[in-house]
Amino acid sequence: MQTTQIRLTARPVGEPKDSDVETATVDLPELAEGEVLLRTIYLSLDPYMRGRMSAAKSYAKPVELGDVMEGGTVCEVLESRSDRRAVGDIVLAYTGWQTHGVAQARHTRRLDPAEAPVSTALGVLGMPGFTAYAGLLEIGRPAEGETVVVAAATGPVGSAVGQIARLKGARAVGIAGGPEKCRLLVEEYGFDAAIDHRSESFADDLAAATPDGIDVYFENVAGPVGEAALRRMNTYGRVPVCGLVANYNATEAPHSDFTFPGFFSNVLVKSLTVRGFIQDEFTRTHHEAFLAEMARWVGDGSVRHREDVVDGLENALEAFRGLLTGRNLGKLLVRVGDDPTA
Amino acid sequence: MQTTQIRLTARPVGEPKDSDVETATVDLPELAEGEVLLRTIYLSLDPYMRGRMSAAKSYAKPVELGDVMEGGTVCEVLESRSDRRAVGDIVLAYTGWQTHGVAQARHTRRLDPAEAPVSTALGVLGMPGFTAYAGLLEIGRPAEGETVVVAAATGPVGSAVGQIARLKGARAVGIAGGPEKCRLLVEEYGFDAAIDHRSESFADDLAAATPDGIDVYFENVAGPVGEAALRRMNTYGRVPVCGLVANYNATEAPHSDFTFPGFFSNVLVKSLTVRGFIQDEFTRTHHEAFLAEMARWVGDGSVRHREDVVDGLENALEAFRGLLTGRNLGKLLVRVGDDPTA
Numbered sequence: 017m018q019t020t021q022i023r024l025t026a027r028p029v030g031e032p033k034d035s036d037v038e039t040a041t042v043d044l045p046e047l048a049e050g051e052v053l054l055r056t057i058y059l060s061l062d063p064y065m066r067g068r069m070s071a072a073k074s075y076a077k078p079v080e081l082g083d084v085m086e087g088g089t090v091c092e093v094l095e096s097r098s099d100r101r102a103v104g105d106i107v108l109a110y111t112g113w114q115t116h117g118v119a120q121a122r123h124t125r126r127l128d129p130a131e132a133p134v135s136t137a138l139g140v141l142g143m144p145g146f147t148a149y150a151g152l153l154e155i156g157r158p159a160e161g162e163t164v165v166v167a168a169a170t171g172p173v174g175s176a177v178g179q180i181a182r183l184k185g186a187r188a189v190g191i192a193g194g195p196e197k198c199r200l201l202v203e204e205y206g207f208d209a210a211i212d213h214r215s216e217s218f219a220d221d222l223a224a225a226t227p228d229g230i231d232v233y234f235e236n237v238a239g240p241v242g243e244a245a246l247r248r249m250n251t252y253g254r255v256p257v258c259g260l261v262a263n264y265n266a267t268e269a270p271h272s273d274f275t276f277p278g279f280f281s282n283v284l285v286k287s288l289t290v291r292g293f294i295q296d297e298f299t300r301t302h303h304e305a306f307l308a309e310m311a312r313w314v315g316d317g318s319v320r321h322r323e324d325v326v327d328g329l330e331n332a333l334e335a336f337r338g339l340l341t342g343r344n345l346g347k348l349l350v351r352v353g354d355d356p357t358a
Numbered sequence: 359m360q361t362t363q364i365r366l367t368a369r370p371v372g373e374p375k376d377s378d379v380e381t382a383t384v385d386l387p388e389l390a391e392g393e394v395l396l397r398t399i400y401l402s403l404d405p406y407m408r409g410r411m412s413a414a415k416s417y418a419k420p421v422e423l424g425d426v427m428e429g430g431t432v433c434e435v436l437e438s439r440s441d442r443r444a445v446g447d448i449v450l451a452y453t454g455w456q457t458h459g460v461a462q463a464r465h466t467r468r469l470d471p472a473e474a475p476v477s478t479a480l481g482v483l484g485m486p487g488f489t490a491y492a493g494l495l496e497i498g499r500p501a502e503g504e505t506v507v508v509a510a511a512t513g514p515v516g517s518a519v520g521q522i523a524r525l526k527g528a529r530a531v532g533i534a535g536g537p538e539k540c541r542l543l544v545e546e547y548g549f550d551a552a553i554d555h556r557s558e559s560f561a562d563d564l565a566a567a568t569p570d571g572i573d574v575y576f577e578n579v580a581g582p583v584g585e586a587a588l589r590r591m592n593t594y595g596r597v598p599v600c601g602l603v604a605n606y607n608a609t610e611a612p613h614s615d616f617t618f619p620g621f622f623s624n625v626l627v628k629s630l631t632v633r634g635f636i637q638d639e640f641t642r643t644h645h646e647a648f649l650a651e652m653a654r655w656v657g658d659g660s661v662r663h664r665e666d667v668v669d670g671l672e673n674a675l676e677a678f679r680g681l682l683t684g685r686n687l688g689k690l691l692v693r694v695g696d697d698p699t700a
Contacts, residue, residue: 074627075593238622251417252639257626260619269617276616277605280580283634284599285416290632292625297594 017044017053017094021084021114022332028069030267031337036069037085039330044118047097052121054091054109056352059329060138061087061336063236066264075294085113088143090134092356096121106357108137113332115352129357132311139172139347140321141310143295147258148176149306150298152234153184155256155291160185162231165222165248167191167241168261169201169210172321172347176310177234178207179319186232189225191241193342200345205320213241223248238262243274249286257292265340322346359386359395359436363426363456364674370411372609373679378411379427381672386460389439394463396433396451398694401671402480403429403678405578408606417636427455430485432469432476434698443468448699450479455674457694471699474653481514481689482663483652485637489600490518491648492640494576495526497598497633502527504573507564507590509533509583510603511543511552514663514689518652519576520549521661528574531567533583535684542687547662555583565590580604585616591628599634607682664688 018041026036047053068079068086079086089112093105098121101107107124111117127134132141139145156177158164164181166174169190178188178201189209190201201210209225211218222244229250235242239262246255263270283290313319324344326335332350339348360383368378389395410421410428421428431454435447440463443449449466453459469476474483481487498519500506506523508516511532520530520543531551532543543552551567553560564586571592577584581604588597605612625632655661666686668677674692681690 075629235622238619242622243618257622260623260626263619263623270619272618274618275611276585276614276618276621277580277602277612279618279621280577280599280632281602281605283632284602285634287417287634287636287639288632289634290622290625290630292627292629292631294629297629 017116018042019044019114019116020329021112022329023082023084024069024079025081027071027081031265031340032066032069032333034333037333044116047095047118050098050120050122051118052093052098052101052107052124053095054089054107054111054117054119054124055094056089056091056111056115056117057106057355058090058135058138059087059113059332059350059352060089060142061332061339061348061350062144063259063261063264063339065336066340086110087112088138089117089352090127090137091117091124098122101126106134108142113329115329132314134355134357135323135325135349136314136321138349139323140176140314140319141307144172144347145176145310146298146303146306147295148173148180149310150295150302151256151258151293152177152180152232154298154302155289155293156232156234156254158184158186158232161187163187163189163226163228164232164234165189165191165226165230165245166234167213167237167245168342169207170197170205170322170345171236173236173258174234175201175205175321176319179205179313181232182206182208183313183318189222191222191245197345204322219244229253232256234258236261239270240273243272246274246279246282249282249288251286253286253288255288255290257290258294261340324348325351327351359458360384361386361456361458362671363454364671365424365426366411366421367423369413369423373607373682374408374411374675376675379675386458389437389460392440392462392464393460394435394440394443394449394466395437396431396449396453396459396461396466397436398431398433398453398457398459399448399697400432400477400480401429401455401674401692401694402431402484403674403681403690403692404486405601405603405606405681407678408682428452429454430480431459431694432479433459433466438463440464448476450484455671457671474656476697476699477665477667477691478656478663480691481665482518482656482661483649486514486689487518487652488640488645488648489637490515490522491652492637492644493598493600493635494519494522494574496640496644497631497635498574498576498596500526500528500574503529505529505531505568505570506574506576507531507533507568507572507587508576509555509579509587510684511549512539512547512664512687513578515578515600516576517543517547517663518661521547521655523574524548524550525655525660531564533564533587539687546664561586571595574598576600578603581612582615585614588616588621588624591624591630593628595628595630597630597632599632600637603682666690667693669693
């Protein structure tokens with residue numbers, strides 16, 4: 017069996033260019049005992065992938081030059097040498113930017129198409145949804161009546177953060193780019209207020225939408241948007257930090273109106289909690305509860321979600337570039353192959 | 359009854375000058391029902407007082423110009439119009455930089471000289487000790503075998519942090535200025551290692567003393583010392599922030615090798631927890647346990663402490679200047695009047 021894969025061939029400087037990757041078709045190895053042969057249906061595109069393209073030390077190792085780009089996938093099992101998975105099973109895997117792959121069966125999770133569309137395992141019921149759930153509930157801990165602010169709020173993390181905040185009785189204020197996204201936040205996701213960060217009156221609008229200050233700022237963008245929110249934190253405010261997308265393509269040190277000592281002074285004066293996290297820290301303790309609770313919320317309509325599906329692996333890089341600049345509306349997926357459950 | 363008091367008359371620029379205060383002797387008002395007349399025995403000098411001298415907004419209101427400087431005191435009750443306190447009682451109060459004062463009896467705490475020297479209510483068994491206890495145990499949460507680093511380590515907060523860390527099975531590394539203080543850390547307080555921040559090899563020495571990185575950095579100084587420690591934080595590290603003494607006299611924005619975005623990126627990549635706090639946040643939940651546990655530790659010698667006692671209210675400001683530059687060795691107190699329990 018062959019696979020067509022997108023490999024990283026150069027460390028991008030700034031926005032990833034077409035010349036930073038190559039497409040190659042190669043033979044897959046024979047299956048070993050315990051392995052499955054997978055056909056990719058959906059590839060998830062997520063901001064963290066920009067970090068994997070860089071050589072800089074981070075929480076995970078970078079993708080080596082010449083290796084296939086990493087990524088979560090929903091796949092169909094074509095062959096199995098494991099009792100755990102049968103041919104025809106649909107599974108969550110981590111086979112990356114390619115049409116086919118081989119994985120340890122025990123590293124896959126079987127999905128039940130009757131429970132939820134299988135693509136949601138990459139979005140609202142997957143890593144982005146879990147990032148929102150664990151970060152908001154374990155670090156943000158919004159109390160009834162408190163104000164929760166999240167940016168990139170129409171994204172799969174942000175939209176879940178706002179909706180879960182409301183389910184917990186908090187006020188949800190979303191920040192997004194442009195009037196269309198802001199309308200979506202209020203009308204579809206039920207946010208209490210939406211602020212357009214492209215507006216010249218952004219800071220004033222944020223102040224008007226958070227008259228009692230901000231108790232939880234869920235940080236996933238950084239830059240001027242994040243700093244505007246951090247300025248409005250209340251005493252004992254919490255700042256879960258799960259991403260800094262605005263800086264991911266930066267080629268020089270990002271500008272900031274904050275100095276480090278100034279920020280630290282603010283942390284002290286306001287007794288703030290600032291907590292970086294990667295969702296897998298909470299997998300063992302919270303993932304089971306997440307799957308049950310979130311599936312219920314999605315099922316009864318109290319958490320809504322959107323998918324932005326791009327067809328064809330060959331369009332993955334262009335879609336990924338758009339992700340880093342906010343071009344997508346909803347969870348960004350590449351449909352690499354037919355979805356037999358759709 | 360008259361009181362001699364030190365009043366703030368100007369907002370200090372940089373180090374507080376003699377001309378920023380005045381000494382005045384005035385009549386105290388007659389006692390109202392529920393009040394006590396107090397004679398000051400000990401006045402506590404603490405870094406937070408520098409903040410009270412400034413007009414800048416902080417977690418507490420500044421001292422108004424013309425008002426007596428605030429501060430914790432240990433006092434003898436000279437008259438009482440309350441059933442709660444009797445003449446001759448020794449109490450913890452907050453009457454500030456003066457020889458006598460009037461307070462609500464219910465705002466004082468009676469001290470038992472048979473249990474511990476009454477001066478300790480301003481140090482190891484008082485606010486500094488509680489800052490160390492609550493910040494380390496509730497925010498730092500050191501696990502057995504982890505490395506805890508604290509600066510200003512011979513101070514009343516730092517020395518308690520290190521000793522409590524060791525009681526919890528962690529490795530304690532103290533940072534202090536000069537070889538005498540470093541010797542004290544190891545020989546008297548039992549720190550595992552002590553680093554002199556005045557040494558040219560400070561950063562290398564800190565690295566050598568923390569071969570497994572730092573799990574808890576208890577921040578009470580800021581500046582280059584704090585930044586050197588923050589550079590060595592491990593994944594899931596915790597940073598309780600209770601003071602930034604190095605900046606308190608600053609007349610311009612302090613220099614930093616860290617940018618705000620760089621620091622935030624570090625918080626994300628290492629899943630750090632940075633948490634500002636003022637000890638009174640934990641009073642309701644932890645103060646009773648603190649008093650019991652710390653008194654036991656002090657009693658059985660597992661937590662040691664030192665006091666640096668300056669005689670005479672007229673020497674308070676000069677002693678306070680020394681506090682901000684690390685001149686004292688141990689908890690700094692002014693003996694304002696005779697201690698009848700000594």
